[in-house]
Amino acid sequence: MNAWKFCLAAVLFSGVQTVSVASIDFGEKNPPAKPSMVTPEMMAKYAITKQSLDKKPNCNDVTVPLLQAYCERPILNTLDGQIRKLMVELATKQSPYNVDLQKDQQSWLSRHDTCMKDKDLKMCLELSYMERLSQIQAQFELVPKEGPIHYQCGTDKQDAWLTFYATILPAVIVKYNGQVRSAFMGPLSRGVKYTSHELTVIERKKAATISWDDKTLECQQLSN
Incomplete structure (x- = not known):
């Protein structure tokens, strides 16, 4: 098999371009309870502004576990955005495997939400996002x-x-x-x-x- 199968560790920890997180808005009294409810707009409200990539964001004051995960691991925002973008772009396209894109997305969201019970919330969320993105890439043959x-x-x-x-x-x-x-x-x-x-x-x-x-x-x- 090709060499790309042996590069997982590098991909997992450094293969996706991340974004910076700067300030946190604590005004929201009812933050989303599940990962599937975190929209790009909601994350922008809490987290994302332009900042130097070298400067580590201060997430110490965030107490909601879900928001803390997104604050401390900005790659979650990137992966979430990539999946949402593909869901729009592929909505009218036919997969070679005749998959139901929306049905698969709902099934994934149900599994994805169970990360809230995982001991390592951040890693669970990241792997869940990466699996879904990989599934879409494969089902629609977007990669070699x-x-x-x-x-x-x-x-x-x-x-x-x-x-x-x-x-x-x-x-x-x-x-x-x-x-x-x-x-x-x-x-x-x-x-x-x-x-x-x-x-x-x-x-x-x-x-x-x-x-x-x-x-x-x-x-x-x-x-x-």
Whole structure:
């Protein structure tokens, strides 16, 4: 596989251009309770003005955990804006995988909001945003890809097609049994394991193990 699969750590911590945060407006008495309710306008009200990139913003006085996360990790604003921009640009476009963009967005928001219960809110939010952005990039083929690669799985040799994408979090889209699912390379996967709430793919040379629902499929790549 290509070298981009082995660059996750650099992407995760420095691959996205961030914006600066300067002043915080504490006048809002009822701040948004969930990540999905934070709009660019709301974040502008709380956080964003132009400031030197070298100057660290002072977020010590922010007490609302959600707002503190956005204050201390400006990349969340950037990722949120990128997703919202794509949702507008792609609203009338057809995905090669025939996905329902709005339905997927609502499903993601439900999972994204569970970050409010996570011990590391900021990292949970960042990874959630990166997964959604990667999913959109892959579903609409906005980045370079490798595949589709043909595999046969199980003793009955059912067909599966895997396509790998050079997304912000390297992604794989699997077509199997008339369905399409996606998974993403995790920080500790070392370039061979992709996971999501609906799919796990462990890639090996000319082979892959796919966890699909309650099935574990051992798959062999067919010769091109």
